[in-house]
Amino acid sequence: MLLTIRKLTKTFPGARALDGVDFDLAAGEIHALLGENGAGKSTLIKCLTGAYARDGGEIVLDGRPIDPRSTSQAQDLGIGTVYQEVNLLPNLTVAQNLLFGREPTRWGMVDGRAMRAQARAMLAGYGLDIDVGRDLGDQSVAVQQIVAIARAVALSGKVLILDEPTASLDAREVEMLFDVVRGLRDRGLGIVFVSHFLDQVFALTDRVTVLRNGCKVTTERTADLDRLRLIEHMLGRELEQAVEAGARAHASVDRPELLRFEGFGRRGAVEPFDLSVGRGEVVGLAGLLGSGRTETAELMFGVRAAHSGEARDAEGAIPLATPREAIAAGFGFAPEDRKTDGIVADLSVRENIALALQARRGWARPIPREEQKRLAEDYIARLDIRTSDAEKPVGQLSGGNQQKVVLARWLAMNPRFLILDEPTRGIDVGAHAEILRLIHEVVGQGMSILVISSELDELVAVADRVIVVRDRRHVAELTGEGISGETIVAAIAQAHEPGREGEAA
Amino acid sequence: MNPRLYPLAATVAIFLVACFLCWLQFPYMLSTRVAGNLLTDNAYLGIVAVGMTVVILSGGIDLSVGSVIAFSGVFIAVVLRDTSLHPLLVFALLLAITTAFGAGMGALIHHLAMPAFIVTLAGMFLARGAGYMLTIESVPIQHPFYDLIQDAYWLMPGKGRFTLIGALMLASVLAGMILVHRTRFGASVFALGGGEATARLMGVRVARTTVGIYAFSGFMAGLAGIVFSVYTGSGYPLATVGTELTAIAAVVIGGTLLTGGAGYVFGTLVGVLTMGLIQTYLVFDGSLSSWWTKIVIGALLLLFILLQKGLLRLSSGRGAAA
Structure with missing residues (x-):
């Protein structure tokens, strides 16, 4: 080797x-x-x-x-x-890039002609016909x-x-x-x-x-x-049996509809899709990296504006062109990359939790420090955030605890619809289970959640319904007993053929 | 023509057009006398602008150079007044100080990962303050050696004086051209201007290069200070306020990208001469206020920034289409 x-x-x-x-x-x-x-x-x-x-x-x-x-x-x-x-x-020129740090020199000066000749020689085997001086x-x-x-x-x-x-x-x-x-x-x-x-x-x-x-x-x-086995390897489903037992408990309840997205889409991001979300329902979004799952979430939260379609609830259409409007509509979004998009690492746990709430109240009505403190301590206890105290900068917490702070921030707003993009990415197994438990807890109180995950067993464990995304298109919808690692993998691996809900069991 | 040459070509074209317009109105402006004076009057600016070009090519900025020039003049004047050292020795001492000063700023910028803007702003105040520490008034320089170099010139045909300091400026530009375009150090400077992370991946020694860049700028500022003291025959701590900004303007008018990574030292020379030419024109005209210089320079700067943005858009558009 x-x-x-x-x-x-x-x-x-x-x-x-x-x-x-x-x-x-x-x-x-x-x-x-x-x-x-x-x-x-x-x-x-x-x-x-x-x-x-x-x-x-x-x-x-x-x-x-x-x-x-x-x-x-x-x-x-x-x-x-x-x-x-x-x-x-x-x-720099092509030649300079190719020979950077090893430029041929003559009398201590870079010899441009020799450099271009060497660069051409280096590119000879690659079938490129370009001017290396450009x-x-x-x-x-x-x-x-x-x-x-x-x-x-x-x-x-x-x-x-x-x-x-x-x-x-x-x-x-x-x-x-x-x-x-x-x-x-x-x-x-x-x-x-x-x-x-x-x-x-x-x-x-x-x-x-x-x-x-x-x-x-x-x-x-x-x-x-083959494709199927490869995707299975990538997404994993060995734990499926272990988690399945606990997952089915809330599977087949009829829920009143909370939101409905109709023909929602954006060119180059996601093709138009329809999706309805029930009150207290967990919708899972499955798909490979780059399939359009994160784009779906971004569209729903107004991070990128939709080109077509609209979102509506019982009272009519909801404007969702910017995250501000989405927050006003009672949406929350914990993004995939919490380090850059989710937390403000230098602010304390308390300040991070109060952030979104403060944004909604506007700058003219600051949240009293006492209330912030009460809020922070409340959530630290409720979500079991491991921190020495509420004033510790979030950047110093472990990944799982940072994720809990992000969750706490949105929970403090009491949104009706919360989008979690890879909520368990990069956190250890213990915290993983706790976050799943939290998801169960808040939907029990009537909140609706959309979970994006590349871990199949996680989706199988928490979701009441799984939407499968492939090639920027929502290709299948799985419900109830139809949700298993196998069916999800099959839907992802399926050859390119149009048709929604083809896999619904 | 290689697109990277466009800004330089624009600079040269504007200079030639300006020369032509001046000549139309005042034919005498195209004489060796005017040319000689142009070089002499702008010698210190040209030298410091060469240093600034290197800094800006690397994506940095050096706000301390105006103060360093003033400090240099004061330092020379006071040392020559109070001691019996030979001016050449004082020059060497001064250049060592200003180079070390620049190197120190470069080291701070790199090791503390601080913006060059803020570090050199501190350097600007420090150098200005150090000048005031030495004296608060204008100190005349009286030394036979100074008389010698002030009178050193070559009489060009047409009675124009090609002075020593003018020659020094042209030599600095030449040295800068070789350093930037013909050495590995120069390639590293361009690499830094193209992107520090990438430059590091390509094997640029970032620390060494950054220190070298600001040390070079400090050296050039010291040299400009010497030239300025020869030019004015005195040292004054309040001199050359804002020269750093004039130098930056000359660099940008010379076609160097303010965000770094593209440009030519020769363009900076043309930029300096263009600015000098405007001033000369106003002197010839006699009726216009000298503030017109600033207005024209401002307009030119704006023009070049727009030109560069346009070129940038053009080239990125083509890159995407290809």
Whole structure:
């Protein structure tokens, strides 16, 4: 094996990002690394490229244990990386980008002519016909991506990591990129390919390794896998039986309708969908990364305005063009990336909880400090938020407790409809169960909740109804006994055929 | 033509048009006398603008340079008045101080991850204050060596004087061009201006480069201070207030992107000369208030910012379409 990783472990405060992961890569192989957000793909890659220092385990390259401490060290060892966002400088020429840091010099000065000649030589095997003296920014993204690959190969030459390289390319450009990658495989490089486009994984790769929740699920030859099993591996459903018993309790009650979305959609984000939400109902939204599930939530909360359709409740249409209007309508939204969108890390637990409530009251009527304090302590006790006191900055809490603070903030507003995007991402198992328990508790009091999750057992456990999203379209609706890991996976994996509610049991 | 050359071409075109318009009205303006004076009068500005170009190319800003020039003049004047050191030795001492001062600011900017704006703003007050510490009044410089260099010039055909400080300015521009466009340090400067995170990934030594950039700006400010003291023959702590902003204007009019990552040192020279030309025109005209300089410079600045935005939109639009 060219590269062998054994028992790689990396822990962040409050979360174990990688837990004893094994991975190996042969020379002349394209190896896909798959997993949902938070599965540990990027942590693994960052450990490999020296961006993170690992906590445990070993990495062996060419028979020698290595411990890269920085990207440039990893490069010198032979590990090069190309990211989704081209990590080159658009304001320099193609030649300057290719040879940055190794410019040929003459009498201490950079020799432009020799540099362009060398750059042309580097690009020779890649089938590009471009002027290397032009700015990189003038080239298409695909060309930039190939230039980035050429640079990584020239610098490293053993292992090439492609991290979502095709995310912003069209089909023709993807094919062009794949030709380049296949050519590099034939030259004996080991290539790690990260992508959430499963078609591309099947088209390009030799083997697949799936990560979930920081653990390796499986490594198999791509040819031996089919779509269905691959998605099962990525989303997981081993725990299904264990959680199913408790989940069915509130399955088949008839609920009065609270909200109805009709023809709601936005070009390029989600195709128009209809959805009705009952009072006290938990609606789950299932789908792979990039399927349109987060976009659905953003549309419902007015983060992005819908191009078509309307939302209505018993009293008529609800304007939902901005989050402000959504809040006024009694909606709440705990976004996927709580670190950047959910909490204000430097403010205290108390201030974070009071934030949305204050926003609704307006700046002219501040919430008295005593009341804020009472509110905070109330929720700290109710949600069992582990903090030394209410004045501690939220940034210092663990992931699970941060998530509870976000929940507390919305609960304090007492919304009628709460959207939770990946509420249990990156938090430990104990907190995970508590958050699910909380969801049950608040719907018991009549609140309606929409949960987006990439963990199937979680959806099976909490949702009364599951909407399956694929290719930016709501493709199936599962209810009651019809909700199981199997049916969800089947709906996600189904070949492209239109038709709603086809899977409803 | 490579699109990255457009702003520079625009700068040169505007300068040539301005020259032509001046010549139409006052044919004498295109004489070696006027040209010589243009270089001499703007020598200190040109030198400090070269340093500023490097800083702005890296995506930074250096607000301290005007104060550093004033401090330099005062330092030279006071040391020459109170000691018997040779001016050349004083120059070396001064350049060491201002370079270290710039390097210190660069180190703060990098290690504390502070915005360059705020660090160099502090530097601006510090340097101005240090000047006041030395003296609060204008100190004349009387030294035979100064008389020598003040009178050093080459008489061009047409009686124009090509002075030593004018030559020094052109040499600074040349040195800046080589440094920025022909060395690895220069490539690192552009890389930083293109994006620090990316630059780091590409192997730029960010700490070293940042310190080097502000040290260079400090050095150029010191050199400009020397030139300014030769030009005025005195040191005054209240001199060159706002010069840093004039230098920034010259850099932007010279076609350098204010957000960093694109530009040419040669453009800065043209920018300085354009601003000087406007001033000369007002002197020739005699009836217009000198504030017209500011108005024209303001209009030119606006024009260039719009031009750059337009080019940026053009190139990003094309990138998306391709």
